[in-house]
Amino acid sequence: MPRLSVIVPVRRARGSLRACLESVLSQSFTDIEVIGVADGTPDGSALLLDEFAGRDSRVQAIHLPSGAGPEGCRNAGAERAVGEYLIFLDAHFVLLPGALAAVTDRLGAAGDPDLLLFGHHKRPFRGRPRPSRSLALLGELSDGPLAAAGRSALLDIAPVCWNRAVRRTLHEGEKLAFGPGRHGERIYALQTLAAAESVTVLPVACVEHRQQRHLPGLDDETAPDTASTELVDAYAGLMEFVRERPRLLPVQAPLFERALQELLSGYPTVTRRRRRYVRSVAAFHRAYRPAGYRLPGGARGLRPRLIGSGRYAALGALDTALALRRGLRAAPDAVRERFRRGLSRRYYWCQRKLPLDGGLAVYAAYWNRGVSCNPEAIFRKAQELAPGVRGVWVVSRNQVETLPEGIDYVVPGTRRYWAVMARATYFFNNVNFPDHVVKRPGQVHVMTHHGTPLKIMGLDQQDYPAAAQGLNFDRLLKRVDRWDWSVSANPHSTEVWARAYPGAARSLETGYPRNDVLASATDDQVRAARVGLGIRPGQRALLYAPTHRDYEAAYTSRLDLARFCAAVGPDTVVMVRAHYFYGGAGLPESPSVIDVSDHPRIEELCLAADALITDYSSVMFDYAHLNRPIVVHAPDWETYRTVRGVVFDLLSGRPGETPGAVATTTDELARIFTDGSWDGPASKALLTAFRARFCPYDDGRAAERVVRRVLLGEEPAPTATV
Known part of the structure; x- marks a missing residue:
């Protein structure tokens, strides 16, 4: 039995799932199982999940039919879990370093409570991570185990499932489950808080909550009117959950107070059937208002009293007055953009x-x-x-x-x-x-x-x-x-x-x-490309194609071409392809150097070259289709990766990351081409792994697949897996 079961619902997470799973599997605390549950959405996330399950025995991959939703994935993962505690992690989020060790240390110190609440950082869709309000609130609470009853301060902690460790015996004994819809997670979180006999807190950020971009038409959307009505039903279900457990009656009042606040906040979002919504909230008040509970007095309690008593007309009059005030304030901004274009x-x-x-x-x-x-x-x-x-x-x-x-x-x-x-x-x-x-x-x-x-x-x-x-x-x-x-x-x-x-x-x-032309090139095409560039038969042709650097205004050659050409001899010619962002290469006059910066066809240059020399240009991925040597010349790698940023370590020497021999100076590069290592066994092995990762569809039919799918509407045959 592992100490922790980390459950990850997987849906439309192709771009973020790898970072999520790696953040879990790289934790210093390793007594875990990771249960990834994919809901069948065909975006490749499930294949990525299978990749991790295939290489790490701690990872299980569960595949559900399309439409299971996050609640179905979480429930399925919890049913499969055997760990002492359940931790739910969204596939778009990551665990921060040391998070699981901190969680297990706190659980042990607190005597294994039913529930542990921990902190998180919030990273806006566009912005940097920052501490959350919940993290600050956790820091104000006692370190010792807390009785859930009467601790209304705990209700101010974000009611989500990914900021807590839930004892599995509590989850199973109380028959907890995630309900459908957008409010199911909130109600589950509140149920864990209500049902736990002992709660402890960890005022440390363990999760980075990475907000995702809202995509209308793709994201699960519920009309505001329907969502607000569903919230009333969701809180009614929570109050029934408490009523069925007499020992939980002490938490009824704080839970009702929270429901009141959220239902009142939902009122402005209702654009149609407001009368119906007010009546449903009033019915909720009558059914679940605890004995002796009193609404706030004065102006602060005006809106709660109006909605709690079902006074729709009075609420409407208040809305009208507030809308008039907003309209007067917005009047100066109403005159905008009179004529759109010429x-x-x-x-x-x-x-x-x-x-x-x-x-x-x-x-x-x-x-x-x-x-x-x-x-x-x-x-x-x-x-x-x-x-x-x-x-x-x-x-x-x-x-x-x-x-x-x-x-x-x-x-x-x-x-x-x-x-x-x-x-x-x-x-x-x-x-x-x-x-x-x-x-x-x-x-x-x-x-x-x-x-x-x-x-x-x-x-x-x-x-x-x-x-x-x-x-x-x-x-x-x-x-x-x-x-x-x-x-x-x-x-x-x-x-x-x-x-x-x-x-x-x-x-x-x-x-x-x-x-496609690289994958299907003939010997005649290669000869024609070389003749067109003036390359003599038997002459070794090297294509030098460095990339653009955003932090430089002009092309700067980091390769001493005169020195390199002198070292490799007259039987080698170097074609120099400066990035198209620059006006010119400013190359030295030499019979061994050809300036091809303005050549219209990079494909022809690749066909003509016996080997590619580049630093960080994406041409390396294209050239790999030819299965010819690639040599990396990277004298400023640390600067480039720090200032520009990269997605993998090109100089690591690991298969699938480095395409061939690596040099950081002109002399090292010359030695690679004079001692034979540019095309030696080690370089060939690296190139093979590089091509396997980056050239999986190397059959010369990519354009055909695009045309058939987009212009002809044909469904594609499977091409490869992750």
């Missing part, structure tokens, strides 16, 4: 009133820089498989001359641009469309992304000021809300995107369409 935007508005064109798709890449990347691969495949859907590219005016022949395009701001953006059905981009794009019902937005994440992305950048320069996270979230599909190169990306870009978009785990 003539072209008004034209856009008119065009949005016309029917959508089901045979029109819009493509864009890299802020309208031309035809490239994942959108291009999808566009080409759509021409083959869905010829009835014509594609139009959005291209900046200064990039029009670079377009391949036969490409239909529009320039932003033109009359045709507004018409196309208003009436197209499908939208593909590897970055976000501008904020002025209004998504109409029926339009489908596909975010293809343009790299596998090594560096911190999206909302995770909030903790890295250098990486977040110029980012408006409110606007970012509005852009994310336009996505219907999020293309993923691998399960790692799916997990990161779910956390970095929380939204309702469905994941397309297809692989990156732009890499």
Whole structure:
């Protein structure tokens, strides 16, 4: 019998479940069992849960049918638990270091009470963790075991299930269970507090409560009127629970007081059937008001007295007076935004009133820089498989001359641009469309992304000021809300995107369409790419592709190219690809150096290269498809990971994290290419593990999968598991 059973309901937690489970399994206290219960929602969370169960014997994975809800998951986990105490942890939250040791120490010191309440930190959806009010209240209570009866101060502690350890004998002996709906957890928490004969507290933060973004249409939603009525019923159930247990009558008054406060707070949220709600609250008062209980007097007790006696008309008059006062205060702010846009935007508005064109798709890449990347691969495949859907590219005016022949395009701001953006059905981009794009019902937005994440992305950048320069996270979230599909190169990306870009978009785990050419390249294509770049037969070609650093304004080569080329000899040529954010590479003149910074096709550069040298660029994940050596040159890794932030340790040397040999200086890099270790057995083993993790869909059909799913509406065949 383990000391603790940690129960984790799993639902739509692909981006956060790993952090949750690792926070539990990495605790210094190990006498635990972890019971993860998935409710069948098809987002990949269940597969991630199975991964943990397969590698740690302390983890059990339970799979319930879709629709079980958090209450069903928690009840199922409690039924399976055999630990002395039950701890419920939301899959979006984490245990803080040392939490379980602190809990078990406190339980032992208090003589194993029925209930232990502990503290938590609250981390806003966008913000840093901060101590909660409950943590402060716990610090004001006595350290000794507390009798539940008469301790109304305990009712001010957040009534949730994840801030307490419940003795299993109490849970089973009192037949406790989570009820349905949004109030089931609150009532369970209050039941544990009412039924426990002994309670102790731990004024230490054990959980970080990570608030999640509310997603209308995806999150479980109940109309305010229905939710408020359900709250009345929920508290009626709690009071019946107390009545059925005569020993709990001393806690009836404080529980009724709490119910009164919450029911009164719920009144303003009721927009329809207010009379019915007031009557139901009045009936609750009559049925469960303890003998001798008196409502507060004076102004403080006015609203409780009115709702408790069912005086709907008087409450309405009070609401009218308060609304009039609010209206007078808000009057100066009523005059806003008289004209939304200029003539072209008004034209856009008119065009949005016309029917959508089901045979029109819009493509864009890299802020309208031309035809490239994942959108291009999808566009080409759509021409083959869905010829009835014509594609139009959005291209900046200064990039029009670079377009391949036969490409239909529009320039932003033109009359045709507004018409196309208003009436197209499908939208593909590897970055976000501008904020002025209004998504109409029926339009489908596909975010293809343009790299596998090594560096911190999206909302995770909030903790890295250098990486977040110029980012408006409110606007970012509005852009994310336009996505219907999020293309993923691998399960790692799916997990990161779910956390970095929380939204309702469905994941397309297809692989990156732009890499199809790498997976299916022929020898003739490779030779053509090398000839086009001037690489001689027999010459070793290395592609050097360092990444952009947000905290630098210009390209700075951390590799001494002249020194490196001299060391590796004239039979090696280095193609240097500076990041497109920079205006130029400023490279030395040398027959062994080719500046390919402006080359339009990174895929051709990869095909031509015998090996890749990079620091932290996502090109390493693409190049891995070729199964050719990757060498990491990382002279400023500690600076980069501290300032920019990363999601795994590229230099760890662990399989699945490091793709090959690693150098931190120019001389080390030269030695790797002169002693053969760049393509030696150790490097090949690392590359094999790296490809297994990041190239699971390496079959050259990623673009086809996207086209068939999005444009043709075909259900996909399973591609891989986590």
